[in-house]
Amino acid sequence: MSASLKKVLAGVAVLACSAFARATDVTIHLSGSEPMSRxxxxxxxxxxxxxxxxxxxxxxxxxxxxxxxxxxxxxxxxHSLIFANVTSGSGARYAAGSYIWWEAGGRGVTFSSDSIAGNMTSECHRAE
Structure with missing residues (x-):
């Protein structure tokens, strides 16, 4: 095997390892008898x-x-941000940091952020 081919293969191996190192799985243990759904x-x-x-x-x-x-x-x-459900007058409202993911029935989803950069909002809809 040539020296340049060895260098290319070594570079690919390093990139592959770094890509796998970034992935993280989390296990959360919750008490209670309520079934989990995903x-x-x-x-x-x-x-x-x-x-x-x-x-x-x-x-x-x-x-x-x-x-x-x-x-x-x-x-x-x-990044995969974990949003937790918070109190809402209607629909399902989730929060993570300065972000809100709010699914309010027929009107779709509103994604918003209220940060130092200002209040920003995006309208989202289910896709097939």
Missing amino acids: SMMKYRCDAQGSKMGLPAGVFSVEYINGAGNSLAIVPVAG
Whole structure:
């Protein structure tokens, strides 16, 4: 095997290892007898969403419910953020840091952020 081919293979191996090192699995142990449920939904948001860190085009959000918890895992700025359900007058409202993911029935989902940069909002809808 040539020296340059060995260098290329070594570089590919380093990149592959670093990609796997970034992935993290989390196990959360919750007490209670309520069954857990998980579902995936696909969404597409307006152009403002990608400016706020949501993926351009269709992306998936995972919902996890059980043991008194309702969570939504939303991809924001290349990270999987865990949003927890918070009190809402209507629909399902989730919060993570300065972000809100609010699914209010027939009107779709509003993704918003209230940070030092100001209040930004994106309208999102389920995609097939």
